[in-house]
Amino acid sequence: MWEPVWRAFVLVLALWASAATARAQEVCEETIARYSVRRDGPDGFRVEAQFNRPVSRLDLFYHSPPGRPEGQAASIRNLRAFSARGREVAINYVGEGGWEVPGPDPAWRIAYRIQADHDAVDWTVGAPGKDEVATRFDRTFYFAAHAFFLADFDWPECKIEIVFNLPSGWFVTAPWSMRGNVAWTYGVQNFERNAFAMGLDTPRRAHTGGLDLEWLIDSRARAVEPRVLELMNAIPVAYTEFWERAPSRRLTAFFLRDARSDGGAFENSFTLVLPDPLAAIDQVSWSHTLGHELMHVWFGPEGIRGDAGGELSWFNEGFADYLTIKLMRRAGLISEDLMAQRVANIIRRYELGKRMSPDISLAAAGGDKLRNWQLIYGGGALVALLLDAELSMQHPEGFRDMMRSLAPISGSAFDLNSLTSQMNESTAGLARRTLAWVDARPSAGEIRARLARSGVEVSLYGPDEVYVGFAPCPALSCAPAFLAGPSPSPSN
Ligand SMILES: [Zn+2]
Structure with a gap:
C-alpha cells in the first residue's frame, strides 16, 4: 500500500532537485569570487580572495560581546586590498564588521589572516552564542562562514568558489557542493549563512530523506552519538515527507558542548550545543532542540x-x-x-x-x-x-x-x-x-x-x-x- 506513495514521493524529490539545479544554473554561472584558505600557524588561517567585479565594501556579521567591542572583526588581521592592476589600495575598517575602500580604485583582490581566538570571549552575552560565531574542539576549527569570509553582501546570485589548501589529512565539513578540495555555492546568502569546519576530525555521513547528511560531533558530546545517529536518520525522512520536499540536497550538522544548551540554524547547516553537565535525562530536551533546529532548515534560514x-x-x-x-x-x-x-x-x-x-x-x-x-x-x-x-x-x-x-x-x-x-x-x-x-x-x-x-x-x-x-x-x-x-x- 505504501509502495506507490513512496515512488511518487521519490519522483517529486527528483523533480524538485533537478528544478533547483536548473534554477541555480539560470541564476549565474559566473564565478563572482574565488577564495583560497590555507593554514597560517597553529592558531590561524590565511585567506585570499579574487573578485570578478570591483568591490568597495566587504562585511562580516557583527556582534559585540563584552571584552571584544568589534566582535568578529577583531579576529581579522593584516587585511590588504589590491586594484585590478595589482596595486595595493587602502581598505579601512568602518565599524560593525564592515570595511570600505575609500579611494576611486576599487578592490579586485584581498588577503588577510584570521586569528582563531574566538573562544577567549563569551559569545552568549551580546551575541547569539559561539555556535553562530566560531569555536575549536578536538582537532577541529569551527566557523560560521560570516565570521570567516569577508564578502560583499550585495553580490548577485552568482557562483562563489572556495579552494581549501589545507595540510594533508585535514577534512572540510561544509554544506556547500564539494569536489576534492574545492567547494562552491550560488549566492552570498548560502555562502555566508552557513557553518563549516576544518581539521583532522572526520565527519559522519548518511543519505536519508532525500538529503546527503554530514555531521561532526565534539568528543565531549560523544555520549549522545547513538541518539544523534537515530535522529539524523529518521527526522529528515519525516520532515521531507511532510513538506514533500527537501530543503537542499546537502545538510551539515555540528554537535558542540558548552555550559548551556543552544542551537543555531543556518541555510543548509545547523549546530546544536549540548549542555555541560550532560545527563541521560537531557536527551528529552536536546532531542527536541535538534528537531526544532532541523525544522528551521525546512522553513528557511x-x-x-x-x-x-x-x-x-x-x-x-x-x-x-x-x-x-x-x-x-x-x-x-x-x-x-x-x-x-x-x-x-x-x-x-x-x-x-x-x-x-x-x-x-x-x-x-x-x-x-x-x-x-x-x-x-x-x-x-x-x-x-x-x-x-x-x-x-x-x-x-x-x-x-x-x-x-x-x-x-x-x-x-x-x-x-x-x-x-x-x-x-x-x-x-x-x-x-x-x-x-x-x-x-x-x-x-x-x-x-x-x-x-x-x-x-x-x-x-x-x-x-x-x-x-x-x-x-x-x-x-x-x-x-x-x-x-x-x-x-x-x-x-
Ligand atoms: Zn527556533
Whole structure:
C-alpha cells in the first residue's frame, strides 16, 4: 500500500532537485569570487580572495560581546586590498564588521589572516552564542562562514568558489557542493549563512530523506552519538515527507558542548550545543532542540522569507515547535506520554506568555523576541495546534496541505498580511480567525473547551499546571490521530 506513495514521493524529490539545479544554473554561472584558505600557524588561517567585479565594501556579521567591542572583526588581521592592476589600495575598517575602500580604485583582490581566538570571549552575552560565531574542539576549527569570509553582501546570485589548501589529512565539513578540495555555492546568502569546519576530525555521513547528511560531533558530546545517529536518520525522512520536499540536497550538522544548551540554524547547516553537565535525562530536551533546529532548515534560514522586524516570529518559532512535536511522534521518536507533555508545555507557555507580555499581539511580540519569548513560542504553537486539530476534523491532512501551500523553502516572501491570506485560502478563513482568537487572550477555560471538541483533553490549575490527555477516538479526525498520524511507528 505504501509502495506507490513512496515512488511518487521519490519522483517529486527528483523533480524538485533537478528544478533547483536548473534554477541555480539560470541564476549565474559566473564565478563572482574565488577564495583560497590555507593554514597560517597553529592558531590561524590565511585567506585570499579574487573578485570578478570591483568591490568597495566587504562585511562580516557583527556582534559585540563584552571584552571584544568589534566582535568578529577583531579576529581579522593584516587585511590588504589590491586594484585590478595589482596595486595595493587602502581598505579601512568602518565599524560593525564592515570595511570600505575609500579611494576611486576599487578592490579586485584581498588577503588577510584570521586569528582563531574566538573562544577567549563569551559569545552568549551580546551575541547569539559561539555556535553562530566560531569555536575549536578536538582537532577541529569551527566557523560560521560570516565570521570567516569577508564578502560583499550585495553580490548577485552568482557562483562563489572556495579552494581549501589545507595540510594533508585535514577534512572540510561544509554544506556547500564539494569536489576534492574545492567547494562552491550560488549566492552570498548560502555562502555566508552557513557553518563549516576544518581539521583532522572526520565527519559522519548518511543519505536519508532525500538529503546527503554530514555531521561532526565534539568528543565531549560523544555520549549522545547513538541518539544523534537515530535522529539524523529518521527526522529528515519525516520532515521531507511532510513538506514533500527537501530543503537542499546537502545538510551539515555540528554537535558542540558548552555550559548551556543552544542551537543555531543556518541555510543548509545547523549546530546544536549540548549542555555541560550532560545527563541521560537531557536527551528529552536536546532531542527536541535538534528537531526544532532541523525544522528551521525546512522553513528557511531565517524562517519563512520576508519576516521584517519579527512580525512572523510567532509562525516561525511556534509552528516549527509544534511540527517538531507532531512529526517526531509520527516518526516514533517520542512516546505518546512525552507528546502529551509537550502539548501541555504549549498551553503552559501561552498562559505564562499572557502574563509576561500583556497587551501585545503575537505579531508585535516578535519585535522583542527575548522579552516576549513565552508568548511567541507558546502562542504561535497554540495557533498551530488549534488549526491542526480543527482542520483535521474536515480532512486528516488539512493542516499539512495548508503548510505545503506556503512552500516556505521555495523562496516566497511573506509579510503578516500575505502569510495569513495564503493560510486563509486553504482553510476557508480559519487561519486568520484562529490567530485573532489567540490574540484576544482566551481564558484557560476557553482554550480547554475549544480543544476538547477535537479530542485534546486539558486540565489546568493556575497558569502553570497543565495536563493533557487524548480522548479515545475511532476516526482519523481527532487527537491523537492528527498529532501522531493514522499509523505511527512503534516507539523504541
Ligand atoms: Zn527556533
